[in-house]
Amino acid sequence: MDFGWTLEQQRRHDEILEAARSALGPEPATTSTEFRKKWREIGDLGLLGACLPVEHGGAGSSALDTARSYEALGEACADTGVVFAASAHLFACAVPIAEFGSAAITSRWLPGMCGGDHIAGNAMTETGAGSDVARLATTATPVDGGYLLNGEKSFVSNGPVADVFVTYATTDPEAGHLGQTAFVVAAEAPGVRVGEPFEKMGLRSTPASTVTFTDCLVPGDAVLGREGMGATIFQHSMGWERACLFAGYVGMMARLVDRVTQHARRRKQFGSSIGRFQAVSHRVVEMHMRLETARLLLYRACWEMDQGRPARLEVALSKLAASEGALASAMDAVRIFGAQGFLADAGIEAELRNAVPSVLFSGTSEIQRELAARELGL
Missing domain, CATH: 1.10.540.10 (Acyl-CoA dehydrogenase/oxidase, N-terminal domain)
Structure with a gap:
């Protein structure tokens, strides 16, 4: 090893x-x-x-x-x-x-x-289909030359600035997850309407919006894979997203550990740097432990992917460790910085706001635990 x-x-x-x-x-x-x-x-x-x-x-x-x-x-x-x-x-x-x-x-x-x-923007989530992606209300009806898309996607990251969307729609309502199909749609295509950018708690520099398809004609060669493969394609992309996207959050955790360590060395209270106080030093150690745990699980999940293995358990655990770890460590950073951490100028409160959505997108933490439980045979 x-x-x-x-x-x-x-x-x-x-x-x-x-x-x-x-x-x-x-x-x-x-x-x-x-x-x-x-x-x-x-x-x-x-x-x-x-x-x-x-x-x-x-x-x-x-x-x-x-x-x-x-x-x-x-x-x-x-x-x-x-x-x-x-x-x-x-x-x-x-x-x-x-x-x-x-x-x-x-x-x-x-x-x-x-x-x-x-x-590019990923247009999957709908008002009634967040975690339950097998129940898409957006439909794709076969017509001469391709499909007509109709429906609204409720949260599309990069939506307001996207040139192209990867979207998913129901082509066979009776077939469950086998009735979903993936499409590539140009943002400028007739029948595509992008909503106004959302005001969000965190990730404010990620533009996001609704995207509505109204009788949007998509050519047949814009189907990814073939009809009915949408769920398979989505799960394939989620494997990459749940592993590698959260590498960015592992990097964020490393940055937070570095910042709080420097702060704890410099900040003086009661005649000593606050890093000398057990209540602070132990909190920093917990942050570092979360970082290393998430990092090792991330590397293991990606190594498994590179071996051509399903890595479903490893990816779920990696995503869970990175997202929950980022949220807990960002909260710890606010506490260590104290009042300064509450103020916008220091940038620490922004780290907390940016960490919150990590436990929601790409499958909530509860979904990751459920996926892991299934892989463990429960």
Whole structure:
């Protein structure tokens, strides 16, 4: 068992750390112009197509190397919203297009998605279908030349700025999960309407909105895989998302450990640095333990994926450890920083707000525990 990195892997990690710190900065993107600028920088780092085939413009990295790269991005870039946006673009949209898209679809979209010219949004969630994704109200009706899409997606990350959507619709209401089909739809297609950006607690630099399809004609070659494969395709992309997207949160946890450690050394109370007080030092140790637990589970899950194994248990545990750990550690950071942590200027309260949704998207923590329980035979 080797816990070390090759010289090339370490070089790449350090390169991303340095470049992201320099180019992305600590302030969140507040305008579409700022978002696009950061998006281009992430594309220039090769991260928007990290795990995609080289022939499509990607880097061809393994799941483990991809996770390591996004961990570095999450550590270096305090704008967790843009890290999340890039992750959702790659793992929920680009990965299924690369794996299941036709030659026409992959050649049209993937080079731009890898380079930063195109932004993708994953249009799955509906008002009545969050965790229960087998009950999609959005329908796709076969017609001459393709399908007519009708329905509304209630929460689409990157929706307001997306050039393309990966969406899922019911093609056979009687077939349950075998009646779902995946589609690639251009944002400019007739019948696509994007709602106003949501005001959100956290991840504020990730633009999100509703997306409505009204008699939207989708050509037959825009189907991913084939009709009825939607649930399989979605679960495949979720494997990547639940593992590698949360590498960004592992990076965030590393950044928090570093910040609270420095603060605990500098901050003086009762004639001593607060890091000398057991109540503080033990809290920092707990934060570091959560970081290392999440990191090791993440690497194990990605290693299993690279071996071609299902890794369902490992991915569920990894997602659970990273999301719950990020939330608990962000709360600890607020407590260690005290009143300063409550103020916006320090940026600590933003870390907490950005951590909260991690236990909700890509399957809630309760769903991850249920998935793990099933894999354990319960």
